[in-house]
Each structure stands twice: as structure tokens, then as C-alpha cells.
Amino acid sequence: xxxxxVSPSPHIKSEMTTANVMTHVIIGLFPMIIAGVxxxxxSALMLMGLSVAMCLLWEKLFCVITKKKDTTDDLSAVVTGxxxxxxxxxxxxxxxxVIGTFVAIVITKMLFGGLGQNFANPAIVGRIVLTLSFAxxxxxxxxxxxxxxxxxxxxxxxxxxxxxxYKDLLFGNISGCLGEVCALAILIGGVYLLCMRIIxxxxxxxxxxxxxxxxxxxxKDPVYQILSGGLLLGAFFMATDYVTSPxxxxxxxxxxxxxxIITCVIRFYASSAEGVSYAILLMNIITPYIDMAxxxxxxxxxxx
Amino acid sequence: MIMxxxxxxxxxxxxxxxxxxxxxxxxVKIPMCQHLGMNCEPLVKVGDLVKVGQKIGDTDAFMxxxxxxxxxxxxxxxxxxxxANGRPCKAVVIETDGLQEVCESVKPPEIxxxxxxxxxxxxxGCCGMGGAGFPTHIKLNFDKEKTPIxxxxxxxxxxxxxxxxxxxxxxxxxxxxxxGVKLVMKYLEIPNAYICIEDNKPExxxxxxxxxxxDENIHIVKLKSSYPQxxxxxxxxxxxxxxxxxxxxxxxxxxxxxxxxxAGFINxxxxxxxxxxxxxxxxxxDIVRTPCNVRVPVGMAVSEVLKFxxxxxxxxxxxxxxxxxMGMCLYDVDTPVCKTNNALLAFKKNEKxxxxxxxxxxxxxMDACPLNLMPTLLEKAYDTKDVDSLKKLKVNLxxxxxxxxxxxxxxxxxAEKNQLAKALLPRK
Numbered sequence: 217x218x219x220x221x222v223s224p225s226p227h228i229k230s231e232m233t234t235a236n237v238m239t240h241v242i243i244g245l246f247p248m249i250i251a252g253v254x255x256x257x258x259s260a261l262m263l264m265g266l267s268v269a270m271c272l273l274w275e276k277l278f279c280v281i282t283k284k285k286d287t288t289d290d291l292s293a294v295v296t297g298x299x300x301x302x303x304x305x306x307x308x309x310x311x312x313x314v315i316g317t318f319v320a321i322v323i324t325k326m327l328f329g330g331l332g333q334n335f336a337n338p339a340i341v342g343r344i345v346l347t348l349s350f351a352x353x354x355x356x357x358x359x360x361x362x363x364x365x366x367x368x369x370x371x372x373x374x375x376x377x378x379x380x381x382y383k384d385l386l387f388g389n390i391s392g393c394l395g396e397v398c399a400l401a402i403l404i405g406g407v408y409l410l411c412m413r414i415i416x417x418x419x420x421x422x423x424x425x426x427x428x429x430x431x432x433x434x435x436k437d438p439v440y441q442i443l444s445g446g447l448l449l450g451a452f453f454m455a456t457d458y459v460t461s462p463x464x465x466x467x468x469x470x471x472x473x474x475x476x477i478i479t480c481v482i483r484f485y486a487s488s489a490e491g492v493s494y495a496i497l498l499m500n501i502i503t504p505y506i507d508m509a510x511x512x513x514x515x516x517x518x519x520x
Numbered sequence: 521m522i523m524x525x526x527x528x529x530x531x532x533x534x535x536x537x538x539x540x541x542x543x544x545x546x547x548v549k550i551p552m553c554q555h556l557g558m559n560c561e562p563l564v565k566v567g568d569l570v571k572v573g574q575k576i577g578d579t580d581a582f583m584x585x586x587x588x589x590x591x592x593x594x595x596x597x598x599x600x601x602x603x604a605n606g607r608p609c610k611a612v613v614i615e616t617d618g619l620q621e622v623c624e625s626v627k628p629p630e631i632x633x634x635x636x637x638x639x640x641x642x643x644x645g646c647c648g649m650g651g652a653g654f655p656t657h658i659k660l661n662f663d664k665e666k667t668p669i670x671x672x673x674x675x676x677x678x679x680x681x682x683x684x685x686x687x688x689x690x691x692x693x694x695x696x697x698x699x700g701v702k703l704v705m706k707y708l709e710i711p712n713a714y715i716c717i718e719d720n721k722p723e724x725x726x727x728x729x730x731x732x733x734x735d736e737n738i739h740i741v742k743l744k745s746s747y748p749q750x751x752x753x754x755x756x757x758x759x760x761x762x763x764x765x766x767x768x769x770x771x772x773x774x775x776x777x778x779x780x781x782x783a784g785f786i787n788x789x790x791x792x793x794x795x796x797x798x799x800x801x802x803x804x805x806d807i808v809r810t811p812c813n814v815r816v817p818v819g820m821a822v823s824e825v826l827k828f829x830x831x832x833x834x835x836x837x838x839x840x841x842x843x844x845x846m847g848m849c850l851y852d853v854d855t856p857v858c859k860t861n862n863a864l865l866a867f868k869k870n871e872k873x874x875x876x877x878x879x880x881x882x883x884x885x886m887d888a889c890p891l892n893l894m895p896t897l898l899e900k901a902y903d904t905k906d907v908d909s910l911k912k913l914k915v916n917l918x919x920x921x922x923x924x925x926x927x928x929x930x931x932x933x934x935a936e937k938n939q940l941a942k943a944l945l946p947r948k
Contacts, residue, residue, distance in 0.1 A: 228681065
């Protein structure tokens with residue numbers, strides 16, 4: 217007679233696991249991977265691959281050195297790797313990419329206790345550190361499909377120039393970071409995550425809506441503001457990171473609106489052309505307070 | 521206002537399986553506590569001859585119900601017994617003689633008013649058959665002045681996967697359920713009844729609607745099939761739109777919740793006088809080759825019931841009394857079947873091991889909790905033994921429905937932590 221297992225209920229669990237969640241996010245990122253490689257060629261693929269590989273390696277190394285259980289199989293490092301590579305220009309030297317992954321995985325995530333314990337989005341912090349450290353390399357953008365021509369021409373992003381057609385913005389016929397240029401690819405991925413119930417509409421809608429309204433009030437073209445820069449990528453894939461965004465629906469709305477306001481303030485009134493990553497980082501920091509302020513009231517609870 | 525619920529698989533493999541009587545076992549072991557409350561003392565001693573329906577256990581304690589023999593035969597042993605819930609009691613072991621002679625005391629009770637009705641229910645050994653086993657006569661004996669009750673909520677939701685025993689009661693004993701509801705309404709002067717059935721049981725809804733078509737005061741409530749629709753607080757909200765406050769009973773909102781099988785049993789008892797000595801249970805699970813509904817004498821070993829359903833007990837890894845969401849693991853294959861059992865599930869070892877990861881703060885547990893609790897925060901508060909936070913976050917409200925653990929992608933044992941956390945709260 218085999219021994220019977222005795223365990224607390226429930227005895228069945230849903231199919232959804234942390235790795236499944238991450239796999240869905242990775243699938244959602246695929247349209248941007250394809251668009252990025254089509255627009256910026258082999259160097260884009262190289263950067264993406266390196267970023268993912270290094271993120272996994274850093275996490276594995278960290279686990280080995282600190283004698284912790286290897287957590288790379290939760291696939292969150294892959295997501296961070298892809299997202300970080302989406303935030304850099306195609307011409308970024310590979311060694312800089314390696315530094316970015318170190319900051320994202322080791323400093324931002326693992327030192328705080330690994331997945332779920334970090335207060336800021338690792339990819340966002342990686343991007344910010346790279347931008348501050350290597351300002352020139354991080355803001356040198358080549359024109360789309362540069363690999364087809366013989367001479368490489370650099371361009372400012374549409375957000376800085378203010379000159380690009382909606383069609384170019386939608387299909388990614390612009391210069392910019394690897395994953396940010398093709399709005400259509402981001403929307404396809406975002407809709408996938410919404411359909412799969414990996415994310416809810418609250419953060420993306422609040423974020424994008426706020427940017428739209430703020431732009432209108434500030435006399436800017438809202439559609440242009442929404443389609444250019446890192447807004448869509450940020451709104452659908454970075455601001456919606458479970459770990460660093462509020463857990464309640466009201467909290468998510470507050471978070472999205474906050475991101476939108478900060479993004480616009482930076483874009484319109486500060487010296488930096490782009491504000492998405494700073495906006496998300498700042499909102500990441502106040503997320504615990506939003507959570508505390510938006511706690512649900514248990515049904516039927518009595519005071520005291 | 522809404523109450524969160526989750527979608528879980530139904531696995532109602534046995535909903536077409538008509539109830540069959542199981543062959544009489546050679547021996548039954550009847551625990552002296554099968555309900556919520558105090559243990560009974562055995563009224564028989566070793567060597568006594570007993571008959572079906574004979575009272576063999578009782579107590580003067582308020583919170584209890586008497587126990588009756590499910591077989592005729594000889595008492596061979598009175599043993600100490602540790603049920604799966606961990607509350608030890610005595611158990612009377614009876615060797616059956618196969619004659620199933622009915623005890624002389626078994627005759628229809630005389631019922632004329634509220635008092636005699638409640639007394640009869642007490643003598644029947646009836647306790648809530650939804651699983652908790654709350655003594656029914658105590659529930660019925662509410663204070664008419666302090667907590668008037670205007671709504672009788674009949675729970676036929678059966679939201680747990682696999683289980684179909686309540687469904688079979690509604691289908692096979694529609695009259696009993698109907699008459700039972702009428703009896704309770706009549707003697708306790710409850711003006712309205714709401715028979716609540718999930719919409720995955722259209723046949724039951726049809727039959728009940730048909731039989732109640734001339735009763736304006738009996739309402740058939742079609743509930744959405746979702747979990748935990750059958751939990752007391754949830755079904756009261758679904759049927760009446762009322763929220764039962766912390767620490768209060770359904771009577772605080774003028775409601776009384778009764779399982780449909782309990783209502784059916786009460787009617788049968790008033791007709792025959794046969795106490796609660798057998799129980800319809802659903803036998804299912806991935807190693808049960810013939811899933812079925814069987815009527816089992818109380819005290820029969822689960823291993824024999826499983827064998828009847830073509831289950832190889834040898835390969836069983838988990839035996840559950842009840843459904844997979846809230847059921848209890850049995851530690852022994854010879855555990856006797858109790859009054860409150862409604863299902864017996866047997867599973868082999870699950871090869872797919874769920875890996876637990878850190879909480880990823882996805883918030884699914886909070887969207888799942890019917891009572892709006894925040895399981896992930898409760899888990900952290902429990903881990904740090906932060907009693908103040910546990911109190912503020914109202915862990916005492918948790919009804920252990922398991923929705924949070926079910927939906928958690930990080931596979932954290934949130935419901936379990938809540939139960940452990942309750943032990944940290946100061947006793948009132």
C-alpha cells in the first residue's frame with residue numbers, strides 16, 4: 217500500500233503558472249521582434265539575442281554565487297532581456313548592452329530578492345542607466361532600413377523632429393529604438409496580452425488616454441504624441457509589469473494617469489525629448505503608496 | 521456591488537449516473553462525531569445486538585446530533601478513532617448480520633407544531649449536508665423575536681467539481697426536496713423560499729420549476745455556474761443581494777441556508793422515521809474506472825466504496841472526502857463514510873509538479889476572492905507574524921474556498937496560509 221498524500225485544499229490548481237505568464241508576454245513581444253529585425257537588420261537581432269542571453273546568464277550566475285535556487289526557468293529574465301534590447305538603438309556597442317543587462321538583472325532585480333521583489337522595472341532602470349552613462353551612443357539613431365544602403369545616415373527621432381507621417385509611425389518607417397518604432401507591432405502584441413488576460417486595459421488606457429488629453433490641452437498633436445517615442449511600448453509592456461505596478465484596478469488607473477502626466481511634462485517642458493522611462497520609474501517608486509491607498513475593503517467587514 | 525467568483529472546470533462525469541445501492545459491507549465503523557459540535561457517547565456496548573435506525577450515540581451537549589446504526593448486527597468493538605479533521609472520538613464497530621432488520625423505534629414522528637418539528641429533526645440525526653455538518657435542529661431553532669427569518673435559501677448550487685450527489689437528489693427526489701422545503705416553511709413560518717441551482721444543471725431547474733409552478737412563494741433562482749457559488753455568504757448574496765456581516769449568521773439578514781439534500785432528507789424522515797443512516801455520495805477521480813453515485817450506509821470503509829466503483833486503491837495517492845476545492849484529504853483508506861460526506865474522490869500521483877515561485881504581484885488572488893480579501897498581503901503578514909496587519913486585513917473572514925490558491929500563477933499556498941494565520945489571532 218502506497219502512502220496517501222495529505223495536503224491542504226484546494227487540490228486542483230489553474231494551468232496558469234509564472235512561466236506561462238512570461239511565455240505569453242514573450243509571444244506578445246514577437247511582432248516587435250520581427251518588426252525590429254526587418255527595420256534594423258541583423259544588428260537588431262544580435263542585440264536582442266545578446267540581451268536575452270546575458271540576462272539569463274546574470275541571473276544564473278547570481279543564483280549560483282548566492283547559493284540560491286536557479287530561477288531562470290520562470291522566464292522573467294527573457295522578458296527583461298527582450299524589453300531592454302527594445303529600448304536601445306540598433307548601433308549600440310555590444311559591450312554597452314552587456315552593462316545594461318547587468319544593471320537590469322543583478323542590480324535592479326536580483327539584489328532586491330529576485331522576481332517579484334524589485335521595486336522598479338529592471339528594463340526601465342537598465343535603459344535609464346545606459347542613457348545617462350552613454351548619452352551619445354544611446355541617442356544616435358540610424359535611419360530605418362539603413363542596412364540596405366551603402367552609407368549609414370543617422371537621424372533624430374520623430375519625437376525630436378516632429379516630422380513624420382502617421383503612416384511611417386504606424387509601420388515603423390522611422391528611426392528610433394529597436395522595439396519602439398513600429399506602433400502597429402506593439403498594438404498587435406498589446407491586444408494579444410489583453411485577449412489572453414495577461415494584462416488588463418486599465419494601465420494602457422489610462423496612460424495613453426492621459427497623454428492624448430494632455431497633448432490636446434498643450435496644443436500638441438495627440439495622435440503624433442501617442443504613436444511616437446516609447447509610449448506604446450511603455451504603456452502596454454513596461455508600465456503593466458505586475459511586480460512594479462499597483463494590484464487593484466483603481467490603483468492601476470491612478471498609475472496610468474500618473475505615468476501619462478509625467479511623460480507629457482518631460483516631453484513638453486523638460487530638456488529631454490522622451491519621458492516614458494522616467495515616468496514609469498517614478499510611478500514604480502510610488503506604487504507601494506498607491507497600493508496602500510487603494511486597498512479593497514473586505515465585504516461585510518466591521519470596523520476595528 | 522459584485523462578488524468575485526472564478527471559473528473552474530466542472531468534471532461532472534456522474535451527472536447521468538443514477539444512484540445505486542451499494543452491497544452491504546461485513547462491518548461498519550460509526551464515528552461518534554460526524555457533525556460540527558460535541559462528541560456523542562456510545563449508548564451500546566460490545567456484544568449488543570443493534571438494528572437499523574437504532575440510536576447508538578447521543579449526548580446532552582447542546583451542539584450535537586444523535587447517531588444511529590446503519591446496519592443490523594452485533595457491536596464487536598468500541599475503538600478510539602481519529603477522523604481526518606483531527607478531532608478524536610470513539611467509534612462503534614458493528615458486524616453486520618445481513619438481515620437489515622429495522623429497529624422498532626423507527627416510525628414516522630408525530631409533528632404538530634414548530635417545537636415537535638424541531639424535536640423530530642433532532643432525533644433524525646440530521647446535520648447540514650453541504651459538508652460542514654452543522655446540526656440542523658439548532659439552525660431551525662432560531663429566535664423568532666430577535667432574528668426573524670423571512671427567506672429560506674435552498675442550496676443546490678453544487679459548485680465543486682466532480683460532485684453530483686445534490687444534483688441527483690434534485691432529479692431523483694424532486695418531491696422530497698419540494699415537500700421538505702414546504703415543511704420547513706410551514707412549521708418555522710418562513711414566508712419565502714429560494715431554491716438556488718447553478719445553470720449547468722438545466723434538468724434540475726426544469727424539474728423544480730415544474731413542481732413549484734403553483735407556489736408563488738417558492739422561487740427558483742438560476743445561478744451562474746461559478747465558484748464558490750454554493751458558499752453560504754455567496755449564495756445568500758446571489759439569491760437575496762444581501763451581505764452577511766463579519767461574525768454574523770445568515771439570520772442577521774433574515775435568511776436561513778439549507779442544503780437541498782438536507783431538505784429532502786427531512787421530508788423522508790417525517791414520512792418513514794428512518795434516521796440519517798445512509799448517504800448518497802459521488803465516487804469519482806482519475807483512478808476511479810466507474811464513476812458513480814452510490815447510496816452508502818454510514819460507517820462503511822471508503823476502500824470498499826472505491827472498490828465498488830472499480831478503483832484500484834493500491835495506486836491511490838490522494839483520497840478526498842468532498843470536492844477538490846475544499847475537500848479534506850483522508851489519511852487512511854479504511855476511513856468510514858460519514859453523514860456529511862457528499863463525495864469520495866481518488867487520484868493517482870500527479871506527475872506534473874507545480875513549481876512555486878515568488879509572488880509576481882499579478883493581483884489575480886485579489887480579483888478572485890469573493891470577500892475582497894487581499895491574499896498576497898495576508899501571506900506576507902502571516903510570514904512575518906504581523907498579527908496587527910492580519911486583523912486589519914480581516915483574515916478571520918476567509919472561508920477557505922481556495923479560489924486564491926487556485927488562480928495563483930506562482931502556485932503559492934495562499935488559502936493554507938490564511939487558515940494558519942487565523943490561529944495567530946487573539947481568541948475572543
